[in-house]
Amino acid sequence: MAFNDYAMIPREHSHEAGDVSPHLEWAGVPEGAAELALLCEDPDAPGGTFTHWLVAGIPPDTTGLDAGAELKGFAVGRNDFGTQGYGGPHPPPGDEHRYLFRLYALSEPTGLTGGFSAADLQRALDEKVLASGTLVGTYAR
Numbered sequence: 001m002a003f004n005d006y007a008m009i010p011r012e013h014s015h016e017a018g019d020v021s022p023h024l025e026w027a028g029v030p031e032g033a034a035e036l037a038l039l040c041e042d043p044d045a046p047g048g049t050f051t052h053w054l055v056a057g058i059p060p061d062t063t064g065l066d067a068g069a070e071l072k073g074f075a076v077g078r079n080d081f082g083t084q085g086y087g088g089p090h091p092p093p094g095d096e097h098r099y100l101f102r103l104y105a106l107s108e109p110t111g112l113t114g115g116f117s118a119a120d121l122q123r124a125l126d127e128k129v130l131a132s133g134t135l136v137g138t139y140a141r
Helices: 116-123
Strands: 035-042 050-058 094-105 129-140
Touching: 035 116, 050 116
Parallel strands: none
Antiparallel strands: 035 050, 035 094, 094 129
């Protein structure tokens, strides 16, 4: 794990350090899960919630993602930086922000393909979530 719950996200995973996605691990995916989906957002952004990472199509037997993992075979969404993939923390100077990494276990596949938005993911989650978990990281510049 790159960081613990409510701990500072290491600088190497920030936007200014090159947007290397953090190493994440999880357990306890329920029986019957068809797919996992990951969403990372900053609810403290000045303009409202800012999406940093969207991944769908994760096989349910997956137990984590390596740092900087190439997500071949997964559906990777478009973050609010306007790129597909992970966009690291980049809050205004002086402010500490929270980054919520949410993992969803779904009863059926989302059907999403690359380039989807956070709104697309939210619609795809509707009535499919078997379980979810959240890891909160913090970051300040």
